[in-house]
Amino acid sequence: MTENEPQFITYQMADGSPILGEYEFVTDLVGFEDRDDEVRLIKRTYRLISQEDVVLPNPYPLDEDDDDAAG
Numbered sequence: 001m002t003e004n005e006p007q008f009i010t011y012q013m014a015d016g017s018p019i020l021g022e023y024e025f026v027t028d029l030v031g032f033e034d035r036d037d038e039v040r041l042i043k044r045t046y047r048l049i050s051q052e053d054v055v056l057p058n059p060y061p062l063d064e065d066d067d068d069a070a071g
Contacts, residue, residue, distance in 0.1 A: 006048040014040035 010025040019026050025044075032039060 008046040008048075010044045010046070012042045012044070014042050 008027070010027055011019070011029065012025045013019055018024065020031055
């Protein structure tokens, strides 16, 4: 990977348990500073393969008649 390639890093508990009892994964190691024991994590690095704009139309478009009735 090059330095300028977008990447996304996640950390997951190696034993599959939730992180901090709640999260499947986290994106940084904040919260692990105040620990007393060793913690084993799985670090995953993702790389952007492609990107495109997707526009979903408004599912509830306002009718022009509704605007006239309200004003």
